[in-house]
Amino acid sequence: MTATKTRPKKVQQSTESTTVKENMSKITLNQLVQNEISRLAKVQGLDTATLRAFAQFVVENHKKDSKPKPPKVVKPEKVKPLTLAQLKKAIFGYFAVKDVKELKKSGSFAMATSGIEKLDFSKKDGWEKLYRKFIGVLPGEENETGYGCINGINIFKYDLVWKAFGLDPETATSEDIKSAYRELSKVYHPDIPNTGDAQVFARLNVFYKSLNQRF
Amino acid sequence: MAELYITSQKLVETLKIATQDLIETEQFFDSIQDDEWELTEGKDYKVVNKTSGLREYTSSGAYTIARYLEATQKQTFWQRLTEWITHTREEIRKAFVKKHILDNSSSLVKRNGLFFVSRSDLIAIFKTKSVYLKKMAEHTQTTQYPLIEGEDFQDLVDEGGLYYSLAGIEKLSRSFKECQSKKNRQEWCGDVGEVAKPQVDAIVAEIQNREKRIQSAMDKAKKRDGNTCQVTGQKKNHVNKLKLAAHHLYSQNGYPYLADVENNLLTLVPEVHEQFHQDYLGGTQKPCTIDDFIKFVQDYYPSNTRIIIWLNAQKQVLGNHQPTDQRKPHVLYLPASRVM
Numbered sequence: 001m002t003a004t005k006t007r008p009k010k011v012q013q014s015t016e017s018t019t020v021k022e023n024m025s026k027i028t029l030n031q032l033v034q035n036e037i038s039r040l041a042k043v044q045g046l047d048t049a050t051l052r053a054f055a056q057f058v059v060e061n062h063k064k065d066s067k068p069k070p071p072k073v074v075k076p077e078k079v080k081p082l083t084l085a086q087l088k089k090a091i092f093g094y095f096a097v098k099d100v101k102e103l104k105k106s107g108s109f110a111m112a113t114s115g116i117e118k119l120d121f122s123k124k125d126g127w128e129k130l131y132r133k134f135i136g137v138l139p140g141e142e143n144e145t146g147y148g149c150i151n152g153i154n155i156f157k158y159d160l161v162w163k164a165f166g167l168d169p170e171t172a173t174s175e176d177i178k179s180a181y182r183e184l185s186k187v188y189h190p191d192i193p194n195t196g197d198a199q200v201f202a203r204l205n206v207f208y209k210s211l212n213q214r215f
Numbered sequence: 216m217a218e219l220y221i222t223s224q225k226l227v228e229t230l231k232i233a234t235q236d237l238i239e240t241e242q243f244f245d246s247i248q249d250d251e252w253e254l255t256e257g258k259d260y261k262v263v264n265k266t267s268g269l270r271e272y273t274s275s276g277a278y279t280i281a282r283y284l285e286a287t288q289k290q291t292f293w294q295r296l297t298e299w300i301t302h303t304r305e306e307i308r309k310a311f312v313k314k315h316i317l318d319n320s321s322s323l324v325k326r327n328g329l330f331f332v333s334r335s336d337l338i339a340i341f342k343t344k345s346v347y348l349k350k351m352a353e354h355t356q357t358t359q360y361p362l363i364e365g366e367d368f369q370d371l372v373d374e375g376g377l378y379y380s381l382a383g384i385e386k387l388s389r390s391f392k393e394c395q396s397k398k399n400r401q402e403w404c405g406d407v408g409e410v411a412k413p414q415v416d417a418i419v420a421e422i423q424n425r426e427k428r429i430q431s432a433m434d435k436a437k438k439r440d441g442n443t444c445q446v447t448g449q450k451k452n453h454v455n456k457l458k459l460a461a462h463h464l465y466s467q468n469g470y471p472y473l474a475d476v477e478n479n480l481l482t483l484v485p486e487v488h489e490q491f492h493q494d495y496l497g498g499t500q501k502p503c504t505i506d507d508f509i510k511f512v513q514d515y516y517p518s519n520t521r522i523i524i525w526l527n528a529q530k531q532v533l534g535n536h537q538p539t540d541q542r543k544p545h546v547l548y549l550p551a552s553r554v555m
Binding site: 106107108110111112113114115133134136159160161162169170206207209210211213215 | 328329330348349352353356358359360361364365367381382384385386408409410413
């Protein structure tokens with residue numbers, strides 16, 4: 001039993017020395033380093049083989065980046081933007097028209113857009129504005145972050161009041177609206193240092209007044 | 216809705232047939248009595264010219280002809296006629312809605328580049344009740360895109376209450392259309408959301424034109440009067456550079472429909488104009504009539520018999536008028552400054 005226990009150790013040692021030998025055969029230590037190994041071994045009473053192995057390691061790895069590798073960033077799946085045809089289809093559907101010609105003639109379209117700047121129908125940007133105004137959130141603009149983005153929605157680009165307040169229009173009570181507004185005010189009121197912002201707060205006020213209006 | 220009549224000419228155009236085809240079809244229908252193909256006068260058509268026999272068809276008459284042509288010529292006459300009748304009925308319905316908007320938008324006002332009408336006018340426009348409009352607004356607020364203050368509605372304190380913009384009316388129109396159960400109500404409310412903008416544009420254009428017409432009538436009246444005050448006889452020349460006023464005999468505020476009528480205008484020097492409005496009537500805002508001015512001239516300028524006679528003659532031309540309700544003037548007589 002004992003013999004069988006010790007045998008593997010020997011094998012292991014043999015393997016280690018082979019590895020060192022192999023490594024050593026790859027990199028030849030110059031005379032200067034070898035002299036220093038001998039000197040250190042003598043002065044410090046260290047094992048020559050260990051020092052040689054360490055020297056090999058240093059020579060081999062001294063240029064490698066010692067910084068820990070950053071964790072692999074999982075790139076978010078690239079969101080495919082809507083094509084011009086898809087944008088148009090959504091707008092045409094909303095205003096119950098067949099094409100741009102009919103859309104331009106549509107009284108309902110003229111009314112709904114009476115408050116917004118003149119649109120350039122030849123550019124995708126104009127169609128995207130219409131999509132944001134009447135259809136919903138464009139792919140890639142969900143859960144947006146940055147200036148003017150609250151609860152994942154850019155309040156300057158969208159009139160999606162409920163999303164900005166983080167409320168469900170079906171179930172929210174006037175108390176919920178008030179409470180959501182109060183919480184947002186604690187962050188965006190111009191008097192709040194660092195996070196306060198007059199423009200954001202003004203827009204939030206418009207949203208709050210809109211939901212709070214007694215018609 | 217009243218019976219819709221289609222003229223023979225329009226029927227020919229709609230069915231895309233030759234005039235001769237219609238004449239032959241009419242002759243065929245008239246030639247054999249009591250067969251499958253019948254057209255009854257009064258029910259299917261009316262004769263508009265007894266000499267030529269020219270007809271106008273009711274929808275039932277027009278459909279009978281379309282059916283006959285389809286059976287004999289195997290083309291889509293029925294569909295063509297259906298499209299025309301549907302379209303025409305829609306146009307007629309929209310014309311009613313437009314007229315209703317015209318009669319119920321005296322509150323029209325432009326603010327921050329948007330046109331607004333009052334809540335009470337909107338109730339009338341939608342032909343609804345206050346409580347139901349409230350319900351529809353509240354319903355809109357529970358949708359993804361609720362009414363936004365400043366864009367869709369505004370509390371106009373100086374105007375005395377809640378006003379809705381055209382974009383807001385469009386949103387409400389969608390809610391009405393969605394929540395109404397009766398088809399005619401769905402159509403009416405849907406049409407409001409379709410025609411209000413073009414109608415408001417037309418109204419605003421008319422208001423602006425009216426201002427121009429008033430100015431033009433004033434200029435013409437001064438020219439007619441030889442740039443001379445008709446009460447004092449003072450004449451404008453290049454030396455005195457007299458600023459003459461064109462006085463409305465029936466005042467603009469009380470009788471807006473006479474504001475651009477040249478016969479309702481008389482040239483005066485500013486002193487006399489002010490003397491009449493301020494001293495005699497007690498303020499420029501008080502409505503006046505031609506009778507007020509006749510009395511004023513008789514009291515203060517009795518020797519000017521020529522103008523007294525002229526004024527009495529104008530009274531016959533202009534007739535007697537009742538002042539309009541200044542609290543709710545017709546939208547067409549709103550000052551241009553309100554919609555500019």
